[in-house]
Amino acid sequence: MSPHDRPLREPADIPAELAQARRTIDNIDAALVHLLAERFACTKRVGVLKAEKNLPPADPEREARQITRLRGLADDSGLDPVFAEKFLRFIVDEVIRHHEAIAVEVRGDEANSGETK
Ligand SMILES: C=C(O[C@@H]1C=C(C(=O)O)C=C[C@H]1O)C(=O)O
Structure with a gap:
């Protein structure tokens, strides 16, 4: 476990309920970072597979299908679907940038090894 996993320390004089809510927010933020790290590790692998093929x-x-699905999930769970779509778009655009970089790398490796496809 990293020292960053612990919730932030709050000043002693803030209301207990606010401090509790902030601990929950900190735990959720930690989970989001872990989830994003796992997602990007997985999409990196997908980028390599796609570049190789x-x-x-x-x-x-x-x-388009992911957006439709996530908008539905957002709607069902009380999250603004417009926000859910923007959030997914933001992540996917970053993934695509990674995939473009991976494709350049893989092509370079192939050119250097004299491989043809
Ligand atoms: C991960 C992929 O690559 C891209 C990124 C996606 C994503 O982050 O969910 C989805 C589709 C692709 O535009 C994929 O093709 O599955």
């Missing part, structure tokens, strides 16, 4: 970095058709 000469597939494009972005898959707009899959993205």
Whole structure:
């Protein structure tokens, strides 16, 4: 466990309920960071697989289906679907940038090893 996993220390003079709510927020933020780290580790692998198979970095058709699904999940759970879509778009755009960089790297490696596809 990293020392950053612990919730932040709050001043002693703040109301107990506010301090408790902030501990919960800190735990949720920690979980979000862990989840994003896992997601990016997984998408990195996908980027390598796609580059090796000469597939494009972005898959707009899959993205459209993910957006529809997440908007539905957001609606069901009381989260603003517009926000859910923006949040997914933000993450996916970053993933696509990673995939473009991975594709350049893999192509370079192939050129250096004299491999053809
Ligand atoms: C991860 C992939 O690559 C891209 C990133 C996606 C994502 O982060 O969910 C979805 C589709 C692709 O545009 C994939 O093709 O599955």
